[in-house]
Amino acid sequence: VWARLGAKVSVVEALPRIIPHADAELAEALCRSLGKQGLAFHLETRVERAASQGGTVSVHATHQGQDVLLQGDKVLVAVGRRPCTTGLGLEELGVEFEPNSRRIQVNDGFQTSVPGIYAIGDVIRGPMLAHKAEDEGIAVAERLAGRKTHVDYNTIPSIVYTWPEVASVGETEEQLQQRGVDYRVGKVPFLANGRARCLDETEGFVKILAEARTDRLLGVHIFGPRASELIAECVTVMEYRGSSEDIARISHGHPTLYEVVREAALAVDRRAIHV
Structure with missing residues (x-):
């Protein structure tokens, strides 16, 4: 900015x-x-x-x-954040913390070490993201209402609001390589997209990572215009354990930026149309 x-x-x-x-x-x-x-x-x-x-x-x-x-003239310090958990009287109640980060320890149901006290969001484990905290809040409310629920942290999207934007969900190539996972890559530039050309925003690409044997979506990484919005389709498919073929078979409106996501899904199987 x-x-x-x-x-x-x-x-x-x-x-x-x-x-x-x-x-x-x-x-x-x-x-x-x-x-x-x-x-x-x-x-x-x-x-x-x-x-x-x-x-x-x-x-x-x-x-x-x-x-x-x-x-x-100015210095902006951006080295991260810390959970604000001091001075709330939690220690007096017996709530336990992670020793180094001062984050509140919770179980899989978001309950702290004190029965009846729950914690979500930035004060517990996981990324400090508003949409992650929102999902956790819904999950706690549903559990209190007697319903079974969970939060899939592997499908929490991460977004960087630069321009062009950056958006990701799932694992990176480096993580898959460290785990020894056999995967395939589909990558398509926005330069090949009609809507991006009309907007004069052709910088960037969509990269889809899919398991080689099952084609299951393992990660999607987008650098380009409206990446923060384009990632939602991929999050949905990953949440339902879908494949790159699932995205490739869905009709995407033309001309839209979403077509790049479909092209990248087709590219996983080397079937991209416009590159």
Whole structure:
């Protein structure tokens, strides 16, 4: 946002790449795209200290043993969040916490160590996402009403609201390789999509990962326009243990960005039409 408003933006990241939990190919594509938009990335760089003097902020960092000095008007610290669980009287009630993160310990039914006290959202395990917390809240309410329910954390979508957007669900290629899973890849660029061309938003791609033997959808990773909306179809199919063939056989309206998702599903079996 700041870069689009004309500010010079420098990003300092201690790890070798940005959005480290995302699919590596997706993260690399986003880094290139933001670089073309004018953002400067300092990867594998660790901030040592920062000071403000005379309206100028100086950030002192190190990269591979070398000193790095960055100066600007403002510093935005974005190193993550911590659950707000102190000062609520939970310790006095006997609620147990995870020792390092201070997250509240819960069982599979979201009940804490104290009967009758439940916890959801950012204060328990899992990603700190609003839609994840919403699903957990519904699950707790249904359990209290005597219904059986669960939350499938493998189908919780993750979204990065840059432009182009990034959206993912399921496992990455790196995770599948670490588990030794035999999988197939279908990948199609937005450049091959008529609606994307009309919008002049052709940067990016859709990548679908499916199990080689069963074709079951294992992960979907989207970098491109409206990725945050396109991922919903894939979440639905994964929730019902569907396959790439299921997406490929569904008629998608033309011209729409959703057609790229279908093309990627067809590409899993090397049957893409427009690439």
